[in-house]
Amino acid sequence: MRPKIDDVARLAQVSIKTVSRVLNNELRVAEDTRARVHAAVATLNYRPSFAARSLAGHRSFQIALACDNPSPYYVYEMQSGVRDRCVAEGVRMIAQPYDHDSDQLAEDIESLVATSGVDGLILTPPATDYAQVLDLIARHDIRFVLVSPGSAQDLTASVFIDNAGAAAAMMRHLLALGHRRIGFICGHGSYATSDQRLAGYRSALDDAGIAFDPALVRPGNYDFAAGVDAGEALLALAAPPTAIFAANDEMAAGMLSVAHHRGLSVPNDLSIAGFGDDAVARFVWPPLTTIRQPVRRMGYEAADLLLAPDFRAERREIPFELIRRQSTGPARSGG
Amino acid sequence: MRPKIDDVARLAQVSIKTVSRVLNNELRVAEDTRARVHAAVATLNYRPSFAARSLAGHRSFQIALACDNPSPYYVYEMQSGVRDRCVAEGVRMIAQPYDHDSDQLAEDIESLVATSGVDGLILTPPATDYAQVLDLIARHDIRFVLVSPGSAQDLTASVFIDNAGAAAAMMRHLLALGHRRIGFICGHGSYATSDQRLAGYRSALDDAGIAFDPALVRPGNYDFAAGVDAGEALLALAAPPTAIFAANDEMAAGMLSVAHHRGLSVPNDLSIAGFGDDAVARFVWPPLTTIRQPVRRMGYEAADLLLAPDFRAERREIPFELIRRQSTGPARSGG
C-alpha cells in the first residue's frame, strides 16, 4: 500500500498539517521538526497524491502544453524544454498534442483546463492567435504563456524570436552572396510567424533597393509537399530565382528535392535556405543554411515564465542563430 | 464557477448518485432519467473533475505514455496514435518523455505511476527491457503494454513488428538487385530492436549462402552522427560494400551524407537502405528505400490493448511495409 500523509505524520511524531507544511515549504516550522518530517518522507518513500492535492488545494502541480506543429521535431523539442523546467519544480507537464484544423480545438483546450484544473497553460502557434481559444481560456482565470504570438502579444506572458529580423538577416546573407532574384516560400496562413518572416523578406529587399516581385513569392503550408509544389513553380518561371528562402526547413527540403530531380547542383546552380529547429536542415544534402530557432530553450523559458511566483505579462525574446552551410553565390549574375 | 455534480442533480431533479450512474454508463437507469441528466449536463456544460474522480473511485481516467526515442518523429507519432485511441474513450493521455540514459529512469516512471494513479502505462524501447523498470511497475499492480519488447515478450500485452523478418525482407530486396557485399550499421545496444534487425540481416545472408563478414557490420546508436562514422569506416574498407543497410533512417541519412561528401552517386555507386518511421527517409536525397514501421498505428493499438475491458497479455503484431525508392544494383558485380 502506498504511504499516506498520516503514515508520515505518525512516523515523524507530528500532525498531518505539519507534514503538509513541510511539503509545501511553508514558513514557521521548526528546523528539527522539518528534518524529522523529511526523514520520515524518505524512509517511507512517500509522495503526495496529485489527485488529493488538487482536490483539496488551490493548485494542481500540473501545467498543460497544448502544442501542434507541422514539424514533429518542434513538438518534441518544445515538450522537452517545458519538461526540463517542470521537473526542477516538482510540477508535472501534461502534453496535449492537438490538430490545428480541428474545429473543436477551442473546446478541447478549454476542456483540458476545466477538468484537470492545471495551474497554467502554454500555447504554441497557431492556437496562440485563435481568438476563440483565447476567449475560452480567459474565462478560467488561469495563467498562460504564448509561444511566438502574433496578434495577442500583450495579452499575457510570451516567448518568441524576432522572426522578421531573422528572415531579414538571412536575406542579407543571400544578398551578400550576390543574389538578386530570391524566391520566398510562405508558411501556413494561420501562423503569424509566416507573415512575420515574409515581412522580413520584404524589408530586406527594400533596404537593398531591390523591387519586390510577387512572382517570386509562393504560398506554402510548412510541409514538404508544399515545398515541392512551390519549388516547381519557381523554377518554371521565365526568369527563375538564383536563391530560394523557405519559411521553414521542411519546405526547403522539398525545394531541395525538386532541384535534385532537375539535376541542379545546390548551391552552385541554386542556393536554398530554410528556417526552423535545425533537425531537417542537418539531415538533407547538401545541409541547409538556416535560421535556427532554439525551440527547446523557448519551451524552457515559457515554463519558467509560467512557474514564476510573480507571474506577469513579461515578453521574453530568445536569440536566434543563422547557420551558414551553403555559401556559393549565384551561377549567373542576377539581372 | 464550474458546475459540480450537485448542480446537475438539482437541474435534472435526481440525486447525485443517479448523475454519477449516467456519467459512468451504468445499467439500470430509466431512459427518461438518463435523458434528463444528459440534458442537464449539456445545459451546464458540466464535466467531472479528474481529481475528484480518481480520488473517490478506483479509476483515474488517465493513462501514461513513457516514451523516448532517438527519433522525435517516433515520439510524436506514438503520442498521436495513443491519443487518438484515448479521446474516443474519454481518457486522458499523460505523455512523459524520458531520457533513456537517465539513471533515475526507473524512479521517474515509478513515481509517475505512484503519484498520478494512472489506469495503465505504455512503455517504449528501451525501457521495455529494463528489468529495474519492469520490477518497479510490477509492484504497483497496474496494467501496462510494451511496445517492441525484447526479452519480456510474455510478461504483459505488447505490440510489435517482426523486426528480424523486416530486416530479412530488406536484405532479400538488396540481394535480388545483385548486391553481395552488404554493410550493416547497428542500432543502440540497449534496444532489442537493434539485435533483432541484425539477426534478420544475418539470416538473410545465410539463406542466400553468403558468408557473414564481421568487417561489414559497424556499431551505431541510431543517430545521424553514428551513421556518418559507420559510413566512413565502411567506405574505407579495402573491399567496400556495394550496399549499406542501416538499422534506422537517421543513420542511413548520415551514411548518405558521407556518400555525397565522397562524390559517390547513390544508388548508382552505392545503395543505401534504412528502417524507421519514414519521416527522414522521404526528406533526404535520394529518398531512402526503407522498412516503414507504422508507429502511429502501433501507438493506437497499444492504447487499444490497454483500454480493453478484458485486459490480457495479448501480443499484437503490426505489419510493416517495404518501401522501394532506390532500385539500382551494384556498380561493379560483387565478390
Next chain:
DNA sequence: TTGTACGCGTTATCAT
C-alpha cells in the same frame, strides 16, 4: 430504479 451516508488523501481555517 433511485437515494443516503461515508470515505478517498490532501489543503485550508481557525484554534491553541
Next chain:
DNA sequence: ATGATAACGCGTACAA
C-alpha cells in the same frame, strides 16, 4: 510553532 477539523467533488456500499 503546531494541531483538530472541516472542506474539496466524486464514487461506493448499502438501503429503500
